[in-house]
Ligand SMILES: Nc1ncnc2c1ncn2[C@@H]1O[C@H](COP(=O)(O)OP(=O)(O)OP(=O)(O)O)[C@@H](O)[C@H]1O
């Protein structure tokens with residue numbers, strides 16, 4: 136069970152981290168994603184933007200197969216390759232996949248246990264019992280998530296005693312504690328004040344050398360500040376995908392421009 | 401400007417008498433129910449208290465709780481004093497006073513001594529039934545809540561379980577009798593004559609014999625467990641579902657397996673609900689007479705179930721006394737008189753105290769766990 140020490144499953148040679156090819160996805164009989172094609176580079180931050188209900192969360196959850204948990208969902212077409220492996224192939228172990236592709240949820244969801252236990256959870260699930268290793272991992276992760284100074288004296292207290300912003304950073308710490316290679320973040324700052332938001336953005340910048348981030352956001356400024364690439368979705372379709380600087384200065388599709396400038400959505 | 405006549409009343413407020421009437425009738429119904437409950441408790445406490453409480457320290461008649469029950473002998477001696485002695489003391493008395501004549505002797509079965517046997521039997525039955533029911537019930541609930549897909553078939557399964565809860569306990573008694581007492585397979589080298597089917601196992605003389613467990617502790621536990629399974633399953637499934645989906649998502653997204661997720665993120669947080677429901681189930685199990693009547697209970701038993709066993713596991717095959725069955729025996733199977741009252745209401749009061757303690761305990765436990773596991 137001690138496979139957290141193993142090398143990540145990819146060789147880190149190819150520059151592509153996630154390759155989404157012609158993906159269509161259904162909730163029961165309603166189609167939520169139509170022919171999505173996206174190629175995300177390693178160590179880049181990609182922002183997903185688009186009006187509510189356009190399928191950003193759905194696509195995000197496809198990448199670590201969290202949609203498997205929802206009854207009646209299925210990929211109707213296309214595939215997602217991570218390091219050239221089709222993650223929907225039958226030979227893929229979804230538990231191992233999720234160890235590579237972590238996720239921070241839209242609604243912060245710390246466990247009602249201590250701060251320490253929250254961060255140590257992932258490693259413990261991999262069979263880590265050595266308290267020195269756990270201590271170090273907890274400290275590193277909390278430091279990365281810019282939370283260490285605020286909680287270092289109360290690690291054994293309940294995580295539910297933290298403020299909303301602290302809870303969200305705790306969830307980020309918990310996710311990076313298990314050292315995934317790709318981190319999916321679904322509106323991580325939607326409940327945070329500007330200061331906490333800035334902290335989360337800082338930490339994305341700091342960590343992007345080690346991780347590939349995909350972040351869903353409704354905040355255009357945040358997308359502009361934090362991402363290298365931006366993908367704009369509308370009604371389940373990918374409208375535009377390009378460098379963030381280009382998209383925000385000179386979008387090639389009219390719809391994108393309208394959305395970015397706030398004329399709809 | 402508002403017309404003042406809109407708000408100012410003339411005479412009585414509208415619907416005044418009707419309102420008073422409704423209020424009084426609903427109130428009197430409520431207080432009537434309260435009165436019935438108070439009378440019930442008062443009767444039990446007044447008649448039962450002399451059996452278990454005493455005026456001397458420690459104010460509890462330990463003998464009633466710890467002594468086995470015996471036949472009560474009531475008689476007058478030559479001086480006209482009335483003696484009420486359980487069988488053992490009665491024999492001592494006869495030995496100590498040889499040649500004395502006694503008058504007006506009457507005997508009352510089960511009415512002397514204490515009720516330790518029924519208390520022990522009920523404790524064993526309850527413990528066994530709850531353990532069985534929790535194991536099977538929580539397993540089924542986990543399957544239904546966490547693994548099963550929402551198909552029409554699973555829906556039917558759930559419905560069937562719910563229906564099981566409405567079956568009268570006497571039916572469970574008959575079911576337990578025909579299945580656990582008479583039909584379940586046992587491994588033995590001496591199959592009984594009435595065995596339904598004997599399958600040789602080809603190891604020495606051993607064979608699988610469908611002959612049942614006879615009337616025994618384990619048949620009683622199994623029957624009682626069947627009876628409360630639906631309650632446990634339904635309550636456990638509900639408490640599992642009450643755990644926010646976010647916990648599961650977070651755990652799975654960190655690369656935990658499904659079973660790890662259930663064990664670490666779902667079960668611990670649904671424990672308060674499961675425990676509360678099982679504590680309430682305990683009171684139900686402890687109180688039922690019908691399911692154990694044919695499967696486990698005996699009216700009289702000279703020794704405790706664990707006495708005189710060759711092998712500790714044999715306790716499972718021994719018959720037991722039980723509080724509710726004891727109450728039934730005292731009330732319905734022997735002639736009632738002032739002398740049988742002590743045992744009868746004493747047993748009822750003990751049982752009532754037990755139930756009260758358990759319900760109170762479950763309330764406290766729930767509050768404690770809830771406070772600890774708030775989200
Ligand atoms: N569990 C589900 N079952 C059925 N349909 C769903 C489910 N989840 C989402 N959908 C539908 O799929 C579409 C895309 O939803 P999704 O949650 O991906 O939107 P989103 O872009 O993340 O929106 P938001 O910005 O509001 O979070 C919506 O039309 C939604 O109604």
Ligand SMILES: [Mg+2]
Nearest residue numbers: 191192241321
């Ligand atoms: Mg969303």
